[in-house]
Amino acid sequence: MSLPKPLKPSVQLKANNGDVSLMTKQKFDYMSEIERLRARIDEIDEEIIRLLRERIEVASRIGEVKARLGLPVVDEGREKVVLERAGEFRQVFEAIIRVSRDVQRV
């Protein structure tokens, strides 16, 4: 049985110190794919952050109305509904709710 052929280093990349290091084309392609996917994650994260800011703004408005009506910040029934909808992201939403409780207390 023969061993697979070693891949030829075919891409030259300049390292920070000016040395030229060799990388296989295959590894270069995989690394480019990671970069491309990370760029998409950056876009998604920016959108999530924008939506979280908007959510906090809305929660803060709810807080103002509650204060006028003399209602408590925490509404456990409503939190249950929000957390059930969150499904596998329950822990994420627990953290989000903590933030919106906090903005309603200031």
Ligand SMILES: O=C(O)C(=O)C[C@]1(C(=O)O)C=C[C@@H](O)C=C1
């Ligand atoms: O719906 C409300 O009453 C809110 O204040 C918003 C919110 C939430 O972040 O979803 C926050 C705190 C409450 O305990 C319930 C829900």
